[in-house]
Amino acid sequence: MAVITSIKPQKNKKRVSLYLDGEFGFGLDLENFVKLGLKTGMRLKDEEIREIVKKAEFQKVLDKLLKFASLRPRSEKEFNLWLKKHKVHQSLHEDLFNRLKRLELIGDEKFAKWWVEQRLQFKYKSKRELEFELAMAKKLIEKKYYKWGKLPPFNRKMKMREFLGRKGFSWDVIKEVLNSY
Numbered sequence: 535m536a537v538i539t540s541i542k543p544q545k546n547k548k549r550v551s552l553y554l555d556g557e558f559g560f561g562l563d564l565e566n567f568v569k570l571g572l573k574t575g576m577r578l579k580d581e582e583i584r585e586i587v588k589k590a591e592f593q594k595v596l597d598k599l600l601k602f603a604s605l606r607p608r609s610e611k612e613f614n615l616w617l618k619k620h621k622v623h624q625s626l627h628e629d630l631f632n633r634l635k636r637l638e639l640i641g642d643e644k645f646a647k648w649w650v651e652q653r654l655q656f657k658y659k660s661k662r663e664l665e666f667e668l669a670m671a672k673k674l675i676e677k678k679y680y681k682w683g684k685l686p687p688f689n690r691k692m693k694m695r696e697f698l699g700r701k702g703f704s705w706d707v708i709k710e711v712l713n714s715y
């Protein structure tokens with residue numbers, strides 16, 4: 535059992551630092567701090583501390599993820615890559631995904647529509663041309679995939695990217711094809 539000995543605001547102003555038994559314990563967002571009614575002198579069990587830290591971590595990651603997801607529609611693959619890049623603990627993945635799905639900030643169909651609209655608007659190509667370009671790039675990759683299938687994922691993607699680049703495909707098409715592998 536630990537006692538909250540001090541509560542100090544962080545530079546962020548939207549978070550506070552809680553000190554347990556005179557030493558830094560953890561940081562917490564103001565929303566959870568107020569909801570939980572934490573005060574100096576309160577005694578917390580180890581289980582309660584773990585639960586509070588989990589809520590704090592969830593909210594911290596969610597805030598960053600909302601900034602990422604609100605800029606434009608995101609695919610589920612982009613969401614998973616973001617979580618991996620930022621080393622988010624596996625136990626939070628499903629709750630974060632469900633929250634963004636509910637907010638309609640994540641979805642492959644919405645992302646695909648946005649991507650096609652962007653290509654049409656900025657590349658002046660018809661929908662048919664875009665579909666043909668993607669299909670052609672996928673066919674080329676499938677034809678040569680046997681060469682790269684046993685390579686580590688990073689090396690495989692690098693080889694595929696370089697191959698499509700040499701064939702004259704735009705970066706957007708290359709990225710879309712690689713995301714499907």
